[in-house]
Amino acid sequence: MKAITQNKYGSPAEVLKLETVKMPTIKDDEVLVRVQAAATHIGDWLLTRGWPYLVRLMPKAKIPGMEMSGIVEYVGKDVKEFGPCDEVFGWGKYAFAEYATFSEKALLLKPSNATFEQAAAIPISGFTALQAVRDHGEVKAGHKVLVIGASGAVGTFAVQIAKSYGAEVTGVGSARNEDLVRSIGADHYIDYSKQEITDGGRQYDVILDTAGNRSLSLLRRPLAKKGALVIVGGSGGKWLMGVTRSIRATMLSPLVSQRLRMFLAKNNKEDLAVLKELIESGDVTPIIDKTYKLNDAAQAVENVGERHSRGKTVISVGG
Ligand SMILES: NC(=O)c1ccc[n+]([C@@H]2O[C@H](COP(=O)([O-])OP(=O)(O)OC[C@H]3O[C@@H](n4cnc5c(N)ncnc54)[C@H](OP(=O)(O)O)[C@@H]3O)[C@@H](O)[C@H]2O)c1
Structure with missing residues (x-):
């Protein structure tokens, strides 16, 4: 073969x-x-x-x-x-x-x-998005959710899954992806070449960072007092790939009111079935x-x- x-x-x-x-x-x-x-x-x-x-x-x-x-x-x-x-x-x-x-x-x-x-x-991006939204972000109906990297592989699943949970979703990406991200349900869009996530003073209950290129302090600023930051991805360095930011977040989390999380997605059949259902119901494409x-x-x-x-x-x- x-x-x-x-x-x-x-x-x-x-x-x-x-x-x-x-x-x-x-x-x-x-x-x-x-x-x-x-x-x-x-x-x-x-x-x-x-x-x-x-x-x-x-x-x-x-x-x-x-x-x-x-x-x-x-x-x-x-x-x-x-x-x-x-x-x-x-x-x-x-x-x-x-x-x-x-x-x-x-x-x-x-x-x-x-x-x-x-x-x-x-499977792989779906597991990551599902577990980020459901298990680590604990997204509920009415939550304001910011998805950084909303047009990417994980981001496109995360936007749709968060919407299916009844969240109000803001996507972050470049100008060329605004139509795509809005077409999969995002209520608002931040073009990162024109605006930063802190501009406008909006606060979020959950921030999912898939882009991996913002500092922890910048990510925490628009996060509600009891909100959750879920670090999905990191970037940079051939040794550590941004993992030091995730470790700092985990160490800081018990000391602040915000929940700061990193995670490694787990591949499992139960979640594959959840994703299949979301797709068959039309909530996720x-x-x-x-x-x-x-x-x-x-x-x-x-x-x-x-x-x-x-x-x-x-x-x-x-x-
Ligand atoms: N935790 C886990 O278990 C797990 C599992 C799988 C993946 N990951 C990680 O998750 C991350 C995302 O993976 P992916 O497959 O979704 O990547 P991807 O498909 O390459 O998507 C990345 C997205 O980030 C956007 N982006 C780039 N620069 C940005 C900026 N400055 N601000 C906001 N958005 C920006 C890009 O949009 P534009 O084109 O519009 O710039 C792109 O759509 C990776 O770091 C990966 O390693 C983690």
Whole structure:
């Protein structure tokens, strides 16, 4: 089968190659999926580069790709939930390939109203946005929520999920993304080239920061006295990737009335089901920035590395 392989660290164009590799074999509790679409996110770009450097201590995946949708080819003898021809989506490893194996615990039937490309776009950024809004921001109806990086992969999910909880959402992004962010439900928009989040004196119950390029003190200024700051992402530095800001927030939190949180999203099937429901109810639509062919996977990964995605970047494998 054809797959994208990586044998060293470097720029996606340098290190991601389309090669013919052996078909994967499945264990008894696994499902072999004919991949129709795989999505890519900033984690793929970082792993291609080997940043932060600490990731180099872990074994390198020979085939990248952590989220996908596809058609079940066959299943191991202990698999109960799926059978051949089922259309599924989920997370795992080695998804930039024509076929990949996944645990039954990491798959669900594809949302009935989603294309393969949309379904592949859901897991990683969807988990992050859902857990940021629901678990760490504890967003409730009527809350004023600020989503910084609202047009990005996580941001486009976060805006829609917060709206589905009844929040009043303000998105932050560049001028070119205002229409997109308003079209997915944002009530207000801050174009960061003209305004800072502190301008206008508006206070927020919850601030989700996916852009990662504002100081803690700036982020706290428009946050209500008992509000929650959820640090989703950091930026900068090949060693720490902005993690020191997150650590400072966690240490400061017990000393102030605001809740300052960082978190690492947990991939789990319960939340995949919640995301599927949000999509089937029409509350959330996965936003796709660009779709690439498998042999252009390096360009897809480069696209997310530019950090100006409009939603998710997808690799179309089937068809
Ligand atoms: N905590 C976790 O478990 C977890 C999981 C997944 C991802 N993350 C992190 O979450 C972050 C976001 O990921 P993503 O995939 O959503 O990234 P993304 O798709 O690249 O989106 C980033 C967004 O930030 C916006 N942006 C850039 N500069 C900005 C600024 N100065 N002010 C406001 N917005 C700005 C960009 O919009 P414009 O194009 O309009 O500038 C872009 O839409 C990353 O740091 C990633 O590592 C964390």
